[in-house]
Amino acid sequence: MVHHPADEAVGRCENHGSDGVRAAGSMTVTPDDRQYPDLVRALNARFVAHPESVRVVDAPSQVPAVVAEAVRRDKRLTVRSGGHCLEDFVFNAGTQVVLDLSRMKAVYYHRGLNAIAVEAGAGLLDVYEKLYGTWGVTIPGGICYSVGVGGHVSGGGWGMLVRRDGLVVDHLYAVEVVHVTADGSVRTVVATREPDDPHRDLWWAHTGGGGGNFGVVTRYFFRSPGATGTDPCRLLPRPPAEVLFSAVSWSWRDLTRDEFVRLVQNYASWHVANMAPDSPNRFVTSFMLLNHQSNGQIGMVTQVDAGVPHAEKLLDEYLAYMSAGVSTGPGALTEPMGELVGPMPHLAKPQRMPWLQCTRFMGTTNPQLNDPTLRAKYKSAYMKANFPRAHAETLYKHLTRTDIDNPKINIQLTPYGGRTHAVGERETALVHRGAAFKMLWSVLWNDPADDAKYIAWARESYAETYVETGGVPVPNDVTDGCYVNYPDTDLNDLAYNKSNVPWHELYYKENYSRLRRVKTAYDPRNVFRHRQSVRPHAC
Structure with missing residues (x-):
């Protein structure tokens, strides 16, 4: 050594x-x-x-x-x-x-x-x-x-x-x-x-x-x-000394299809409009959990740096923007949502918390994280622009399917932009610097006998969402590929990826060629490998 x-x-x-x-x-x-x-x-x-x-x-x-x-x-x-x-x-x-x-x-x-x-x-x-x-x-x-x-x-x-x-x-x-x-x-x-x-x-x-x-x-x-x-x-x-923290939900029974579409487009359009590195709203971070209707609720968790000027106003304006065009306003978040969020009914009215206390609360309050029987399938997408209506309606279709009854299924809309947008696409290997937000298909269940059913739901809902681009979110003006930390080996399979865009381009785009050079220099024998590992030039 x-x-x-x-x-x-x-x-x-x-x-x-x-x-x-x-x-x-x-x-x-x-x-x-x-x-x-x-x-x-x-x-x-x-x-x-x-x-x-x-x-x-x-x-x-x-x-x-x-x-x-x-x-x-x-x-x-x-x-x-x-x-x-x-x-x-x-x-x-x-x-x-x-x-x-x-x-x-x-x-x-x-x-x-x-x-x-x-x-x-x-x-x-x-x-x-x-x-x-x-x-x-x-x-x-x-x-x-x-x-x-x-x-x-x-x-x-x-x-x-x-x-x-x-x-x-x-x-x-x-x-x-x-x-x-x-x-x-x-x-x-x-x-x-x-x-x-x-x-x-x-x-x-x-x-x-x-x-x-x-x-x-x-x-x-x-x-x-x-x-x-x-x-x-x-x-x-x-980090912030304190944060304003909010957890709200919309009841599935109160949402029409058009209101669901408006809700998810509100999330998307806000992040597209506020993705600049120096946006005053970069201090607002929020994710939305589009649960299957059997859960009963769609959830949203929001954190704002309480130390910035007019922090309460930033949060109020954000919550108002999210509810625009939806007839019923948000209520308390009372249901567990996948592996990220447990019930938080006391946070329907935003609360001020010390940063570390809030971080600990966010990270540990959902028992799903510690369920040793939990089985899962995941898929991802980066988004550059607002949802085309066809995308949003497809999400609605699959989240309201009656052949599925699983409250742990959700599609997460998660934040990006702000300071992530201050770094060039070639400066780091993480290439998706132009994205405004991300999506994660999170499909969870417990019984091995249900594997085929829930994996099929993930594949079908994902493929139909991106049917116009071969079943995957190819890099273009709307979508921008996939997140490597949410790996999905279906991207390697021509049965599910019909786009002619290989898995490594979805993860790395033009940075893959440089990653291959590094791989060849430091692991030419391909000792460290898996189904989606970077390939050295000899392989």
Whole structure:
């Protein structure tokens, strides 16, 4: 391995964690061990593997030996951080060795790189609590408390501060990667965004190029562009001290088809009109949950930075805009909605909360997140423009189908624009900088006997929505492809993607050619691969 200044840290050393406790070391778990069944399954209960072993590590220094052994023995290696991968990329029939990073959770200031280091197994809520409780700063990452940063960051993660502070990768200074060379040697590289860094392309690839592609990420190092000095309190964004938080719903029984269309077009048109990087409304972040009618409600959750001038007015104007043209105004949100939102009846009237309290509340109050029997299928789309009426009417058609009775099905409309729009499409691997908002088909169920029914619903509703572009949201003036952190292997299948636009163009557009060059340079043997991994030029 090569030495790098990244070995110089405050609060983390070779054999001790950030709290000074000695690391346990790499442990091997096999089918003979009682904990094995708990370590070979994803959050999505559809995906369970039967590897020869799971290698559990709790420090970056333990990773190269595990990778080297797998390469030497020619074993198919996959890597787990938080276990939230939405496809079977980690846990599948071909997996022979799982490298489990989920115990590698340290967060600390790194003097050598003048950045805050976050190990790849750390969960998002743990990261927020350490960053904010220690230094009063944060990264604009995701909502779900238990998502591991390993895959979340490399795919260009977003969250409730996305419009105010951009994507999490917009604050990524460096990444530490264990990779495999052409001759099978294992190397550790720290790649930074410095213009003269010979490994800068490897840093770039981890700003939206997706997990499981180039090597094992052991640590991310965060420092915002333009940050000066060596005080950790000044290296990353300071979140709002307080936020205004609102949770409302519209009753399905009160909505006509035309009113449903107006409601979703209101969401879309507001985000299209307010996507500029310096929009005064960049401090407003909101997502809408279009639940199946069996849920009874359509929900919307909104957060506003309470410290900006006229914050209450911004929220009031936003809520009024959303309800325009809908005869019945919003009421309390009283039903659970997929894996994101639990009942929040007390928030029909907006409340002021401390930021971290609200973040913890948002991330932990839905029991679906901790249901070990939950099965799921997901699909995604980026949107540049308002919904064509045909799109909105198709959503209505499938959300009101009577052959489906599942209140956990929803299509989420989630925020984008604002500061995400301040970065060019080539500056990071995350290419969808022109999008105004995103969509996520989130189809959840518990009984394996229902797999075919609910997967079919996802495929049918998605294909009909984009029937004019071959069943997928191809990049054009209205749609802009798909989000790599919501992987969907149907995009590889000509039965479902009839657009002649390959899956990698939907995820990466013109950035895929550069990602392939990085892959060829750092993983020419294609050790790190899955059904939608970046392909080296030799493959």
